[in-house]
Amino acid sequence: MKKWVATAALAAGAVMVASMASAGTLDTVKSKGQVVCGHGQGLAGFALPDAQGVWRGLDSDVCRALAAAIFNDPNKVKVVPLTSKDRFTALQSGEIDILSRNTTWTLSREASLGLEFAGINYYDGQGFMVRKSLKLASAKELSGASVCVQQGTTTELNLADFFRANKLELKSVTFATNDETTKAYDAGRCDALTTDASGLYSERLRLAKPDDHVVLPEIISKEPLGPSVRKGDDQWLDVVKWTQFVLITAEELGVTQANVDAMLKSENPEIKRLLGTEGKFGESLGLSNDWAYRIIKHVGNYGESFERNVGQGSPLKIARGLNALWNKGGLQYAPPIR
Amino acid sequence: MSKSVSSNPDQPFVQHVVIEPSRPPANLVGPVAWIREHLFGGVFNTSATILIVLFLAWVVPPFLEFVIFDAVWVGTDREACIFNDAHPIVGACWAFIKDRFTFFNYGTYPIPERWRVDVFFGLLAIAIIWMLKLSLPRRDLGAIYSFIILPVISYYLLIGSPVLGLPIVTTNLWGGLLVTVVVSAVGIVVSLPLGILLALGRRSTMPAAQVFSVAFIEFVRGVPLITVLFMASVMLPLFVPREFEPDKLLRALVGVALFASAYMAEVVRAGLQALPKGQYEGAMALGLSYGQMMRLIILPQALKVTIPNIVSNYIGLFKDTTLVVIVGLFDFLRTIETARIDPIWAAPTVSPTGYVYAAIFYFIFCFAMSSYARTIEQRLSKADKR
Incomplete structure (x- = not known):
């Protein structure tokens, strides 16, 4: 949680690197053909290799959703396991594109470590x-x-x-x-x-x-956990941010992995905008218009991801609590897609 | 008995046949006597024996109960290993080890490519046996195979080569036994020759070589391995452009190898200093060059003396490989650490089982190394015992 030594050492590096890390991350990711995703060394329910060695968890799903949105393939993720000490350096140096590693969003991290939080995927405390x-x-x-x-x-x-x-x-x-x-x-x-x-x-x-x-x-x-990206690349920040909003919006509108194909024919204007049958929202982010459809098709909505990894579908059986949707007594809220 | 007495009346008392030696008293031979002498000879010896037996009686049965008799051997998730009315006492959860066995061996190496790791282990086993079993033929070819061909093949086999149709597997996917074996093998193979060079450099009369060797050895021995690994993984990326940044595993390999070399250098130097000066002088008097003197006279003797230390260095190195976890590599121990926190296997005895498995694993490897060293030592010391 508090890593003052690392903070001090990294602050200098952050300033130095922030200036050079301006080449569009989205373009780099597209040309590399994979999202390089920083995880921890294993945390139950959030990011942990299973018996086959595949990373699973709530934090992994953020990266899988990103890969789904960009490549229409959730497996185009390269996982880099990081310790709590080298996680910020890895992000600053460009070794990883996104840090999705149960990291608490705090002012000092955002202000001095050259990173930007892209939302909160788990309200812990x-x-x-x-x-x-x-x-x-x-x-x-x-x-x-x-x-x-x-x-x-x-x-x-x-x-x-x-x-x-x-x-x-x-x-x-x-x-x-x-x-x-x-x-x-x-x-x-x-x-x-x-x-x-x-x-x-x-x-x-x-x-x-x-x-x-x-x-x-x-x-x-308050321990709000969320993925973070390098400072100074607003396009990439938007992509990560809105990928998370898609997961939440989908749950709010009742679009699930199972019914997403049927939902393509829905007359609800909000669902039409979400799934890209109306408007050009994906393109404005630098993605394709069916980006949200891909995310839901491959990863599911936020509720499904939550229940599968940490909720009732997992041995952890964590109650939704603060992580329920805003209209169900929780804090998970997404701005409208329009 | 009368037959053995001479019939010649002039020499009535000369014995013709050797009298059979009479057996020693029954209380001095056989298992009973051995026990009496070695286990119960004197007050101190007797009390030590009794204490040790009591200690073993106190420790061994619960351990065996945990590891074997109460252990769970089959199961697919935590249900098999939790305490409930059906089995109120649960020992080691071996079902967990069975379920995660491949993960401990390969880490997150992609499943369709894992045969490549198996082939690598096979090739390595051939190299080890060829080099270590002295009775095998053509050990000169074995050396070429082990130190030149094998590393090249292994590199392309494990990393992959699109030209050969092997998909690239980046090192961030490597894990488990594979990482432990690669790190320790590289450390062991690199450290001995490099250590010998450094030791010779340190004793050399050429100032440049000497200063370099001393500086290197003392610097490396002056910093903890963790610091070097940590600097390499945290600070290096900030100073080097992204494209030139060495691979994470490579950084750890270089760090471990240089580290082991510095320690090895001191071990070898001890052996060099243990030799009497006459050996050097004798070699020089024969007109041998420096290289010949070292190769034919000095090093064979010096290395022989230091075998126990070299091997204990190797054993230490093998165990030190667990430190690579601090740069985010998944070595054998780390895969166990990761698997044991998986909620699918969350049960009270899962963590101890994982650690028992790790202990057995490290013991087998280290014990094999020290046993081999002992046989070599015995073979080489025959000359001294004559």
Whole structure:
């Protein structure tokens, strides 16, 4: 989360590289015949190689959608696995075209690292997991509880802030690694476990009896995760941004991977504009007019991608929560395509 | 017995036949005596034996229970390995290893091209056996095959060559066993000759060679491998134009090879210094040139002395290959790390199983190296024992 050393070192490089990385990324991508996509080294539900070695996940789907929009083939993605230290350099130096690696959108990153966030594909935030037997309904009832947390992280800081703000008594038990923290919680060393909510769901599966534990509804910090691109290439930024908006708009209009062909005959003007049967929206982005049709055909809409990778269709079973559409109580909202 | 006594009355007490040696007392031979002497000889020895046996009795049965008796051998996802009423105790989840076995071997190498990796492993095995088994014929051809033909073939085989009809597989797709083997093989093959050159350079009387060698060795030994890899992956791309930027795997290979060479140089230098000065003087007195002296007299002896250290360097290098993970390469250990967090296999014993598998893997390789070194050592030290 905070990588001050890297930040300082990279800021200088960012200024230097930002000026030379102005040749259109979209054209480069088209001539290379593939989208070079930076992922992490594996995060459950977001980007992880499966048994066949194919990268799957919510972050992978962003890159697959881009490849679908540009090449009509979601597999024209070259994945570059990056550590949290070299991810920004890889983007600045042009090694990758897009960084889709559960990276939190913050001001300092955007202002000083030479990158531009292209939207939010997952609203994450810190949450709590407790045993069901405690019969807690809210994190505000945690006063006096001992909480397992990884030391030296922003998570630890947020925890202390939350307890202080709500005038609760905190007994935190800290551990050096994520694995140790989970193990200690499972062994009963503490009443609650805290980390980013998406992490809580995947840690829960690792417990001896996952069904005996519940994730509390409170989210106490903001971790908006999204793909980012190099600064200074507005056309490419637009392509990435609107690719994500297509995924959300498709869900909003009920266009799915299964019914997208039937939807081509729809009389709804919004669907007609989305699928390119009316207007020339794709061309104005530098793509073909059926770009959105390709994305939905190959990747599905945002809801489908969510459920498949982290939601009910996956072992993680994360609830939509903040990631539901704006008209269903969530935050996912796309500007109109017109 | 009377037969053996001489019939000659003049020499009545001369024995004609050798008397059969009587057997040693029963309590000094056989397994019982061995046990008594070696395991229970004295208070200290006895208590050490008892403590060790107790320790093993404490550690081994639970380990075997976890690894074998309670282990899950078949299954397609986490359901097989989670705790439930049907199986309240679950040991190692070998079904997970089975499911991800190909991923551990090839990483994300494209499935239709994986035969190329198998061919590479096969060719490498031939090279290793040809070079290491001393009784095999034409080992000079073997050397040419191993050090010239094999690297070239492997390069085109693994990377691909459109001319030969092999699609290009960029190194970002390589992973697992393949990366570990490539990195350690290159490190091992490059470090010995380079190390010898550096060691000779360091002891040379030519100032340029000496200064260069000393500077290189001391500089490389003065920085951690992680720093070098990290600089190569984070800083280098910022200073080099995109087109000239070396491949990520290549950067790691160069880093590891140079690193191993510096350490190897010091090992070889120790061997050179261990030789008595008379060997050098004798060689020079015979009128041998520097090259002949080194090749025929000095290096064979120096390397023989240092075999244990060379091999322990190799073993260290093999294990150090796991550090390439910090530049984002998927080595063997990293593929296990990646697979174990997959929610499809999320179960309490999956992570320990992955680590046990990794431990077995590294143990087999390292133990094979040290065993081979021991046999070579014994063969070479026959002369000293005579």
